[in-house]
Amino acid sequence: MPVNGPPVVKPRPVYLNLVRIRLPLPGIVSILHRISGAALFLFVIPLALFAMQASLESAAEFASMQSMFAHPLCKLVLVGLLWAYLHHFFAGIRYLLIDLHVGDDLTPARQSSVAVLAASFALTLIIAVRLW
C-alpha cells in the first residue's frame, strides 16, 4: 500500500449485480431483511394508519374493521405482512447483537441466521394457526 502518493479514489457509488450474487445463510437473512423492510414501508405503514383511523371512529367502524380483517384473503395478506414484521424484528435484533460483537464469528453468525429464519417462520405459523 503506498504511504505517499495521490489519494486512492475508488469508483463510487458501487452498484450491486443481483444475478451474480450467490448467498450464504447470513446473506439470505440480510436480503430478506431488506425485502421485508421494503414491504413494511410500502404496505404496512399505510395499512396500519388506515386501520387505526377507521377503527377509532366508532364502535361500529371498529367492528367492521374486525370483520374486514377476518376475511380469509385479508388474513392471508396479514399473515404475510406479519412475517415481514417478525423477520425484520428478529433479524434487526441479530444485527444489533452483532454490532455489540455478540456472535460475530462465522459459526455463531450462521447459527443465529438459522435461528432468525426459524423464529420468524415458526411464530408466523403459530399466529396464523391461531387466527384460523
Place this chain on the structure above:
Amino acid sequence: MTRPLRETVGAHYGWRDWLVQRVTAVIMALYTLSMLGVMLYNGGIDYALWQALFINGAFRIATLLFGLALLWHAWIGMRDIWMDYIKATAVRLALEVLTVVVLVAYAAWLAQILWSAGQM
C-alpha cells in the same frame, strides 16, 4: 510530510445514519414489546380499551415517538435500497424525494389520528 491514504470528504452522514438506524430500531422494538404486553395482559384489545389507549396522553406521545422513529428509520432504509439498485441519478433522486414526501405525510396523518381520537 505524509498525505492521507484516501480523500476524506463529506458530512459524515454515513456514520450518523448508521447510528440513527440502530437507535430508532431500539425505540421501535421497545414500543412493539410494550404493545404486545398491553395486548397479552388484557387478553386482546376491544373497542373500549382501544379508545382508552388513544385518549391516554402517554400513549399518544409514545406512539408519535414510534412514528417519528419509524419515519427516520424507513427513510435511511429506503434510501439505501434506492442507492443500491437505481443507477439513473434523476430517477433515484425522484424516488428519494417521493419517499421523503410520503413519509412526512404519513407522520402528519399519524399526528392527526392521535390528536383527533376521542373528539369524534
